[in-house]
Amino acid sequence: MLVPAAVAAAAAWALVTDDKPVWTVVAGVAAAVVGAFAPSVLEWVRIARQRRERRDRAVAGALVAELPESVVWLLRPQAAVVGFVGRGWLLAALDRWCADPDASVVRLLVGAGGVGKTRLGRHFAGRLTGWECWPVAPGGEATVAGQLETGDRPGRLLLTVDYAETRDPQALAHLLCIAQRAGGVRVLLLARSAGLWWSSLSASYPPQAHLVDALTLPANVIEVPARIEDYTPQQILAEAIAAFAARLRRRPAGDVPLGGLVPDVPVLRLHAQALLAVLGGPRGDDRYDVLAEVLGHEARYWRHRARRDGLPGAGEPHADAVLRRLVAVAALLGADNREQAMELVRRVPGLGGAQPEVVNGYADWLYGLYPAAGTGDGLGTLQPDLLAENLAVAVLSESPPAERSRILQGLAPGQAVQALTVLSRARSHQPDAAEMIDVALAADLPVMTEAVLQVGLQFPGMLASRAVTLLVTAELDPGWVQRTARRVPYPSIEFGQIAVALTTHALTAPSAETESNDRASLLALHALRLAEVGRRAEALEASQEAVDLYRELVDGNRDAYLPDLATSVNNHAVRLAEVGRRAEALEAGQEAVDLYRELVDGNRDAYLPDLAMSVGNHAVGLAEVGRRAEALEVSQEAVDVRRELVDGNRDAYLPDLAMSVNNHAVRLAEVGRRAEALEVSQEAVDLYRELVDGNRDAYLPDLATSVNNHANRLAEVGRQAEALEAGQEAVDLYRELVDGNRDAYLPDLAMSVNNHAVRLAEVGRRAEALEVSQEAVDLRRELVDGNRDAYLPNLAASVNNHAVRLAEVGRRAEALEASQEAVDVRRELVDGNRDAYLPALATSLWNVGYVARILEETSEQILDAVAEGVRYFHELAATEPQAFTARRDAAASTLTDLRNSAVNQHPKLTPPGSPHADEAASDTA
Known part of the structure; x- marks a missing residue:
């Protein structure tokens, strides 16, 4: 009886442990005692085996034994598990593009993450007959360009460039230019957006900037919408469920609800939801995160690989958490080589103090998890992108502050760029991503600031402003600050504030460089960047200090520093004009022209562009003080010189x-x-x-x-x-600019709004004109409160115009009051500069009569005002007949009309026409 008991015990142990060697022992013992006890024992073992097999099948079903090791692999475009559907109009457009020999060499497909851009690109390339397709790997642009230049290619070639916005802009621009010249080549780019990275691509490749501009036109951009025409989300989900079920050889886990899906849900999320329906788990209502659920299934793959590779504690709960963090950090940072991969492992919470052999084991595990394409040492990471972004943000958000800093400090430049790219992309679908961007920037501000300068144009308004907030108060290495300040692109709406923060830091830090030439150069740069962002008074102060320092340097070494002095004086003239000190600006502008003429006499090729710049600025200065005939002559010289330069x-x-x-x-x-x-x-x-x-x-x-x-x-x-149409476009453009930088562009918005009110009145839309005119006055009063000298002439123009708008809608008292205010302000301006402001005063005096006539109000005071305006126009027409004869005659006609109206005659009144504040930009070197 002991032997059967032993057999039963061994069998029971085998059933519990599922240990095949134990089953071998059980079989051996059972064979020795097969006599009297054989039927009962064998039946017992048979029943036990059946139970075990049923249990194994259940476990296999739960773990999806037929799955490839990674479940997310099924969602990658390369897997193509679900058949390609829809996009007929897009494919037709791309077909026409390739068939048209006169079409541009470039098309850019843009769309949000997960809408299927990569799958579309692969499908198109696969169905394009008679063409060979070369996918251009990251960093492979120069190699492919070289092959095109040598003619080592097929007759008709399609190049596909995924993640185009992340490529080196110079290398990408060069490739596009070579493809344009090669003939028989088409380049299909794919990116999430066609933002500033696309429109400014030519700036990275000056040798062929004009050609790049011609290729990066809006007409060459095609948006890939989330919605797939002719297919509802329910149809896509149902077909995806069937495809995944067939691939995995199992049925969906219960009925799948197909209602409640919005039409514009990205196809990747639909496929992820379909995959979950086959794997088991939540069904995809709005109460759970589809991507997080897929990652939960993927964790089994991580665990399996960890056990297979013998990683410490593999399979234990705490080890699963470490694996999750490691995959997230790898997705966030990436690694270009084995050394970076080892360092990446050490960044992961729980692995910082691990022994080298342990670190090496985890690095091996990462390399084997998602092998990278190609033969380099780069680390492959979790894909598709939406899954990687989801996991990276989740793990960073869950980590304590000290662990976040450990993950993000001391990154290689490429890793910093990848971190900001991943987090910025995630911002559209991960609520915590914005906070994590701030965490990343603060963790290592110098490295991250340089990354912002590389990646910031992909995410306008997102990264640069956050970096500026930190740069203002951070303790930074002076050498790094100066070097970086000089590398910030100019001009730049996106990066101007970063430049100001850096130049401010360089000039005010206790350890800042004090050599006169270095300080003068920094001050000149600081003034330039301050003016760019609208801080004009501070710009003038810095500019004056730079000029003073350069004068000292020129006294010691004229040959070495004369070009710098000329540049600083030219820029200082612009700064003076911007704050309304026009007479001083004119004097400085003339000095700059004289200095550049001296330099051109010594070296025409080197300094002719600078002379053209200073001459153009001087023309503006002459016009601003009323010397219009001289201004026109000087302006013509500037145009002529620059046409000569453009020809070269x-x-x-x-x-x-x-x-x-x-x-x-x-x-x-x-x-x-x-x-x-x-x-x-x-x-x-x-x-x-x-x-x-x-x-x-x-x-x-x-x-x-x-x-x-x-x-x-x-x-x-x-x-x-x-x-009117052009005026509205100008207002819209300036509103866009003001949204990005109010200080810099508010004066321009006020100008365009003022002018647009005039345009509206001219076509009879008087109620709208009055509303817009009031906005212009309000904006310019705000500007005058900040800088009276600079903006008082503009306020006078707006008030003058607003008086007419008020009169046109019958608001008598307000119209007369505004008209008189404009005259009073312009008398004040004429007292300071008669030549510059006498035409404006004459117009305002004429305008008094026009307003009065609209209101059918005539008095001796009004007649005297108009008569004074006519006298001024006579004076102006005597010296500049082309500019003022017509206005003189119209003003005289108005005076006659007003006098006739006093005796009940009402002839048609000639309007003065409201002045339009043309503010022509000046050059800054």
Whole structure:
């Protein structure tokens, strides 16, 4: 009886442990006692085995024994488990693109994460007959460009570049240019957006900037929507469930609810929900995170690999947490080589003090988990991206502050870029991502700031402003601060505030460099960046100090420092003009021109661009003090010199020519040559549109200025409807700029709003005109409160115009009050500078009569005011007949009309026309 008992005990132990060697012992013992006890024992063993097999099948079903090791692998585009559906119109558009020999070489597909861009690109490449497709690996742009240059390629070639926004911009721009010249090549780019990274791509490749601009046009961008035409989310989900069930050879775990799905849910989330329906788990209502649930299933794969690789404690709960963190940190940071991968392991909470052999084991585990494509030492990480972003943000959010810092400090530049990229992308779908961006920036501010300068254009308004907040108060290495300040792109809407924070830090830190030449250079840069962000008074102070230091340096070594002095004096003239000190600005501008003429006499090729810049600025200064005929002559010289420069190098000097042409149109209009002014103004707008297509970040302010001025030119020749349309565009552009930087662009918005009110009135939309005119007055009163000298002339213009708008809607008392205010302000301005402001005063006096006539109110005081205006116009027309003869005659006609109305005659009144505040930009070196 003891032997059967032993057999039963052994069998029971085998059933509990599922230990195959024990079953071998049981079988041996059973064979020895097969006699009298054989039937009962064998039956008992058979029943036990059946139970074990049923249990094994259940466990196998729960663990999905037929799955590939990684469940997320099934969601990757390369797996293509679910059939490709829809996108017919997109595929047709891409087919036409490849078939058209005259089409642009480039198409950019953009869409949010998870909408299926990569799958679409792969599907298109696979169905394109007669073409060979080369996917361009990250970092492989130069190699592919070299093959195209040598002709080592098939006759018709499609290049696909995924994650285009993350590629090195110079290498990508170079590849596009080579593809354009090669013939028979098409380049399909894929990215999440076509933001500033795309519109400013040409700035990274000056040798062929014009060609890159022509390739990166908005017309070459195709948006991939989340919604797939002709397929409902329910259909996509049902088909995906069937595909995953067939691939895994199992049925969905119960009925899958197909209702309540919004039409624009990304296809990746639908596929993830379908995969969960087959694997088991929540069904996908809004109360749980589909991606987190998929990662929960993927954790079994991590555990399995850890057991197989013999990692310490594999399978224990605490070990599972370590594995999860390790996958998250790898997704967040990546690693370019084995050494970085080892360091990455040490960053993970719980592994910081691990022995080298343990660290090495975990690194091996990471490399084996998601093998990277190619033969390099780079570390492959969790994919698709949405899953990686979800996990990275979750693990960082759960970690204590000290552990977060350990993860994020001392990163290699590429890792810092990847961390900010992952977190910034996650911000659209992970609520905690914004806070984690702040954590990352604060963890290692110098490294992260340099990463922001690389990746910031992909995420406008997201990273740069956060970095500035930290830079203002941080303790930083002075050498790093100065080097980085000089590397910040100029001009830049996105990075200007970073530059100011750095230059401020460099000049005010206790250990700041005190050598005169270094300090002068920093001050000049500081003034430039302060002005860029609208801090004009501070910019003037810094600029004056820079000029003073350079004068001292020139006294000691004229040959070495004369170019620097010329540059600083030119810029100082611009700073003076910006705060309203126009007479001083004119004097400084003339000095800059004289210095540059001296330099050009010694080296024309080197200094001709600088002379063109200073001459253009001096023309603006002359116009601002009323010397319009001289201004026009000098402005023409600036345009001529810059056309000469553009003939030699279009890419380098086109922005400068655009500015000179824009300003010259204003000068022509000021002397009454309106038809010529309109033609030149249209050229300026066209040039700036071309530049903005290539680099929106840098040239949007200039386009807004040129469009505003062009609206005025159109109105001056009677094309009011077109003028209104252009004026509205200018207002819209300036509102966009003000949203990004109120201090810098509020004066320009006020100008464009003021002018747009005039345009609305000209087409009879008087109620709207009054509302817009009131906004212009309010904006300019705000500006005058901050800087009276700089903005008082502009306020006078707006008040003058607003008086007319009030009169047009019958608000008598307010109209007369506003009209008188404009006259009073302009008398004050004429007392300070008669030449500059006498035309404006004459117009306001004329305007008094116009307002009075609208209101049918005539008095001796009003007649005297208009008569005074007529006298001033006579004086102005004597010296500048083209500019003022017509206005003199119209004002005289108004005076006659008013006198006739006093004896009950009511002829048609000629309006004065409201002044339009053309504010032409000046060059800054």
